[in-house]
Amino acid sequence: MEDNIDVEAGENPFQPYLDALWKELEHQDPIFIIGIIFSLAVVVISFVLFKYFLSSKTVQSAVLLVGLCDSGKTLLFSRLLSGKFKKTQTSITDNSAPYKAKNEKGSSWTLIDVPGHDSLRPQYVEKFKSAARAIVFVVDSAIFQKEVRDVAEFLYFLLTDSAVSRNVPSLIVACNKQDITMAKSAKLIQQQLEKEMNTLRVTRSAALGTQDGSAGSSVHLGKKGKDFEFSQLPMKVEFLECSARGSKGENGQADIGSLEKSLANL
């Protein structure tokens, strides 16, 4: 009984105000009311659209070209976009441009060429990793034997990164510089990398923590107890061969057919 009286008492103080407001509104011009409702609707819709656009920027819409220094990323970038051969130097900043994939849908996304030099690599990868829907890892097949540990370390660092393991972008390992006679095949590079990554799993997890206490990422690649294989990774991994320079030298076409096909399948 008391509850009922309380509820009624709660409603009652507001009731007269509501009635007064309703009467006021009724007195006003209907167009005025419609105007208010319309403007409110516009505000709400624009707010929703704004949020949608903001969030869509972080949706993965970029393909990153990463790799060690001098692996041929900038030339590959130039060939993919314009088909021309351009002389290149060591990149200090990134290059980005929209790319139209050669498939029926004609989808276009951004192709970003990330500088490969060791001092610049971490900050640029940090900048672009969350926006990546695919990563093209360019490897210099001719001098791969000497660089195998550096290549593996960079690949390990990419794969264990928290943003990458969350978004799971597909990985294409492009074994570049196949026009040089001493270039290794994609299969051989895959085997060597698997062996290296196996060792790296052990050494990297035993590495020292940093001085402010933050330890490295604790993502474990592949299956525990078994030798590492690229097929164990959650993302799609593909190894292919290409040559940005092309077999005929500077004036000819580049042998990037397989790369373009893979990019079209994304």
Add this chain to the structure above:
Amino acid sequence: MLDFFTIFSKGGIVLWCFQGTGVTESFTGPVNALIRSVILQERSGNNSYTHDALSLKYKLDNEFELVFVVGFQKILTLTYVDKFIDDVQLHFRDRYKNVLEQKGALTLLNSHFAFEDDFKMLLREAEESSKARGPTSMRSFNASLKSQKTVKSMIETKGGDKGKEQGGKKNKNAKKEAPAAEPVKGEKAKAPTSAQKTVENGNQGLTKEEIIQKKREEFIRKRMGAPVEKPSKSPKPAKEKPKGKEKRVWTLGGSSTKELDYSQSNGNGAHAAGDHGLDAQADPGMQLSSMKGDLLAVDYESSEGDEEEEEEDAVERVVVADTSKKIPKKGAFGGMFGMLKGLVGSKSLSQEDMEPVLDKMRDHLIAKNVAAEIASQLCDSVAKKLEGKVMGTFTTVASTVKGALQDSLVQILQPKRRVDILRDVLEARSQRRPFVITFCGVNGVGKSTNLAKISFWLIENGFTVLIAACDTFRAGAVEQLRTHQRRLNSLHPPQDHGGRPIVQLYEKGYGKDAAGIAMEAIAYARNQAFDVVLVDTAGRMQDNTPLMTALAKLIAVNMPDLVLFVGEALVGNEAVDQLVKFNQALADHSMSDKPRLIDGIVLTKFDTIDDKVGAAISMTYITGQPIVFVGTGQTYNDLRSLNARAVVGALMKA
């Protein structure tokens, strides 16, 4: 005359290039070397670079993100190159403004820059302008100064040749002197400052006769004894000269030679720093009964030197602080409006805009224990990187500069090569040879302590370690390492590792040659299949040449896999000197043409500094090598790796 000229974007696409006649080698290599060593290592304050036989000069265009590089033979000294690069840059920008403003990699790829004709024209102009200043014709004898003097005046006599010179000139130009002397006497009462000023400033503009006349007037004035307000240095020594030399009194020297006879007293206080090395070592018996009685006072020489250095540093810092205080006073009012102006609209950065911010940043860095010259070089490099850049709306100059400085600091601290000791040890193990790490550094930085920490880390990961005690000088060095070995073995008993002690010490006592002990230790490790050899050396000051030679010999002979320089985080400007001299010594005394230099840095005593982490920057900037380990305490667990972002964050924090 030029070997090549390239224009390329910062993203690496070459827009246009020119190769001189007769030049066959590609220029990609040298330009890449330029980019890696100068631009990426933040040394862009100085805009020229040499690579083998080529000398390279470059200019950054930050508005359109372009780099202009010119290369020519080092032996040629071309004076027109600097101005030429500036002209080419302006010309290129003006001509291709529309294309460049579009700012996309696609436009750069698709457009073709036909710049040859303009370039050739500019080159011709530059070469002609340098030739235009033809050889100056020699003066005839009559026009030269020598004909004005008399023979008598040129004979130097003891009493000061000024008097003779005046005498000579007075005889020659008696008429001129009389009217000149009177106005001078009249002027005597007035402040002679104006005449002084003209003498100081205007000598280049006057003819030779007028200079002589002015000097004559001065001399007469001085002779008259007129009060000279603006101090001129010449009257004083002229007055003192007739007095003759006074006997100099040394306050510390004492009065008799008996005090200089040290044959009775003991050897400790009198020995200079360098000597005691070999003598005391060979003869431990001599040190007995040498410390009896009261302790002797500290060596005056070294302490005075240190005090002077500290004073100089303090004075430098005060001076720097003063100048920085003055500048904001001047620009405060204008700066307020400038800031408002700068907030809205696109504004390109100029040197004057960045100057106050850079000065403040430089002081901030120095306050955070970055070496003074490194801080100024860094600020110059950031200025070069930002000059001409167009800022977006609502970004202040300060925020842009701070951001750029932060990026460059992170870039410096990032290692330029892969740093993974465990992986390299595994590689060496697969090649059946031990991985040799050598620790070097000055006295008392923590070499032995951090060696013990690193061996603890290695044995935790299952590697067998041999410690080579190559510190054969300091008393207790070998015993210290033996204590560490016993402790480590008790923590990881041999039973766990197949009955073999996991840490062993290779020592040969005191007084022996360090390089020989190191070589024997490595051979022993190879025979016994140890995974890692840690070589501990004695601490030595960087300007102690015999000890530096000994260290260089140790490293050159044994060719270790890793040469680590141990430096403490408390060091300030000394870090620069230490590292430069260590590297210099290692480079000079190695026989091969590819000398082994410092490969990495161990930064110790990191827990003693709160956020004054500048020593890390100084050390990595000077050597270009990464910081491999960071020591954060005195127990075995206090070993970390460097986190570049955290260190830069602490450095930039207000």
